[in-house]
Amino acid sequence: MGKVAIIGVGQSSFVRQYPGSVRELAFEGFKDALNDAHITTADIDASVICSAPEYDKQRSPAGIFAEYLGLNPQPTFYVESLCSSSSMGVRLAYSLVESGLHDAVAVVGFQKMSEISSAESQERMGRGADIQWESPFGTMMPAYYAMYATAHMDKYGTKPEDLAAIRVKASTYGQINDKAVYRKQVTHEMFSDPESVMAGPVAAPLRVGDCCANADGSSCVIVASEKKARALCKKPVWILGVGAATASVNLAGRDLFTGLQAAKLAAENAYKMAGIGPKDVDVAEVHDCFTIAEMMAYENLGFAEPGGGKELIQSKETYKEGSIPVNVDGGLLSKGHPIGATGGSQIRTIVLQLRGEAGDMQVKDPGIGLVHNIGGVGLYGNVTILGR
Amino acid sequence: MGKKEIDDRFKKFGTVSFTATTRVNDFITNLESGKVTGTQCNGCGIKFFPPRADCHKCLTTDMTWFDVDGNGKLITYSTLKYGPQGFEGDLPYSIAVLDYGDYKVFGRIADGIDVDELKIGMEMTAAVNTLPNGQLNYVFKKA
Numbered sequence: 001m002g003k004v005a006i007i008g009v010g011q012s013s014f015v016r017q018y019p020g021s022v023r024e025l026a027f028e029g030f031k032d033a034l035n036d037a038h039i040t041t042a043d044i045d046a047s048v049i050c051s052a053p054e055y056d057k058q059r060s061p062a063g064i065f066a067e068y069l070g071l072n073p074q075p076t077f078y079v080e081s082l083c084s085s086s087s088m089g090v091r092l093a094y095s096l097v098e099s100g101l102h103d104a105v106a107v108v109g110f111q112k113m114s115e116i117s118s119a120e121s122q123e124r125m126g127r128g129a130d131i132q133w134e135s136p137f138g139t140m141m142p143a144y145y146a147m148y149a150t151a152h153m154d155k156y157g158t159k160p161e162d163l164a165a166i167r168v169k170a171s172t173y174g175q176i177n178d179k180a181v182y183r184k185q186v187t188h189e190m191f192s193d194p195e196s197v198m199a200g201p202v203a204a205p206l207r208v209g210d211c212c213a214n215a216d217g218s219s220c221v222i223v224a225s226e227k228k229a230r231a232l233c234k235k236p237v238w239i240l241g242v243g244a245a246t247a248s249v250n251l252a253g254r255d256l257f258t259g260l261q262a263a264k265l266a267a268e269n270a271y272k273m274a275g276i277g278p279k280d281v282d283v284a285e286v287h288d289c290f291t292i293a294e295m296m297a298y299e300n301l302g303f304a305e306p307g308g309g310k311e312l313i314q315s316k317e318t319y320k321e322g323s324i325p326v327n328v329d330g331g332l333l334s335k336g337h338p339i340g341a342t343g344g345s346q347i348r349t350i351v352l353q354l355r356g357e358a359g360d361m362q363v364k365d366p367g368i369g370l371v372h373n374i375g376g377v378g379l380y381g382n383v384t385i386l387g388r
Numbered sequence: 389m390g391k392k393e394i395d396d397r398f399k400k401f402g403t404v405s406f407t408a409t410t411r412v413n414d415f416i417t418n419l420e421s422g423k424v425t426g427t428q429c430n431g432c433g434i435k436f437f438p439p440r441a442d443c444h445k446c447l448t449t450d451m452t453w454f455d456v457d458g459n460g461k462l463i464t465y466s467t468l469k470y471g472p473q474g475f476e477g478d479l480p481y482s483i484a485v486l487d488y489g490d491y492k493v494f495g496r497i498a499d500g501i502d503v504d505e506l507k508i509g510m511e512m513t514a515a516v517n518t519l520p521n522g523q524l525n526y527v528f529k530k531a
Contacts, residue, residue: 135404135406137402137403137483138402138403142470143483149466150464151464201469202468203468203469203470206466252438253492257464
């Protein structure tokens with residue numbers, strides 16, 4: 001089995017309302033990756049375009065992007081798995097390269113959340129679940145994750161303050177990430193101040209501060225064969241493991257309510273493929289669409305025992321200086337969550353970390369990094385392990 | 389020749405229904421007669437809630453309706469302070485999952501139950517409910 005590398009990464013700034021079209025937005029992340037890799041479009045022989053289509057006005061965006069990115073006549077693929085679309089895109093690119101079908105694939109993730117009106121977005125959010133059996137009850141993403149928070153608090157004694165601590169950490173790093181949409185510090189005091197927007201109730205026990213920041217953005221990861229990587233790249237980062245799994249959409253079909261089964265299985269698969277365990281991971285990016293999601297990720301990835309996530313954040317072990325730094329780029333909570341771009345942005349952060357190019361966010365000399373990217377409420381789980 | 393009539397009974401389900409046609413439309417007729425129901429495969433005996441028209445194990449459509457009766461245990465819940473478009477009039481409301489042993493049921497907590505009265509593990513029961521807009525759903529009441 002040949003090795004597969006990442007030879008370039010890029011992303012746009014994550015912003016509240018991108019003042020351009022989706023193809024222009026995608027171009028920003030793509031250009032950043034080409035510049036990072038010091039290559040041209042002639043070096044790329046296929047593209048994988050990733051987004052959650054319910055936000056797109058453009059039908060079949062892969063075609064229009066291949067044209068705008070200068071990637072005609074190379075073939076293009078479209079990948080969708082909600083918020084984990086671009087991790088799934090990298091999984092596809094891995095298989096395309098490993099099979100020998102292609103030798104350099106650009107995985108472009110994008111989402112312009114502001115492409116549709118707020119009312120349209122509300123309507124789509126109501127359908128972010130089993131539309132036949134759950135949505136008619138009035139479900140929303142925060143409420144689903146809140147149900148996991150309720151169960152986690154009941155079983156393990158996790159407190160709202162433990163979840164708030166995750167947001168405080170995210171904001172610490174969002175401030176030093178110039179690509180992040182939310183650049184201000186969030187404090188514990190804000191969560192206990194009824195006047196603060198952060199303390200506003202959304203779906204109990206989750207508050208505004210427990211929810212990630214919406215954003216428009218794009219990301220790009222260039223995946224290449226070992227031969228191509230050795231020829232083109234001074235510091236290739238190797239894909240050591242790709243794990244993926246699914247779970248029942250309807251919560252009635254699940255057995256676990258204090259963690260995400262698809263994340264656990266994806267992690268097991270990725271660790272096995274990479275031949276490593278959780279203790280070998282030096283830096284991680286996890287899918288913190290809500291604070292409880294990061295708490296469960298600590299446990300599902302094996303950084304803590306089930307129920308032990310709260311001690312990990314309380315002791316600040318997931319800060320930059322801790323034993324397992326997590327989301328030291330601000331995470332989805334502060335960097336922002338443009339659905340289809342998120343996985344690629346997480347992978348970009350880990351690639352920069354492994355190359356020692358993460359600037360103020362740099363963790364000390366990491367050798368192995370992990371990306372945990374979830375679609376829906378744990379419906380799609382993707383774990384990607386990278387190494388130098 | 390008249391136009392073929394479409395069986396769109398499912399449009400009556402929930403505050404806002406997002407689909408009208410399904411091969412388990414009898415679920416709505418069962419709600420109208422006061423019963424919350426699932427399907428059981430006559431081949432392997434597996435009970436499905438929400439009801440399915442097809443058994444993925446036996447690949448059969450040979451199903452019998454069963455009643456969701458007795459008590460289920462509250463597994464988890466959340467109270468929403470914001471809702472999607474079309475649900476504003478229902479706020480605040482709570483969604484929850486009950487465990488009946490052979491199957492689980494996702495639904496809403498009955499209006500009038502104080503959130504402070506909810507406790508994970510408590511016994512609850514599912515009951516048919518008519519919404520103010522005339523739509524039908526089911527809600528969980530204290531057993």
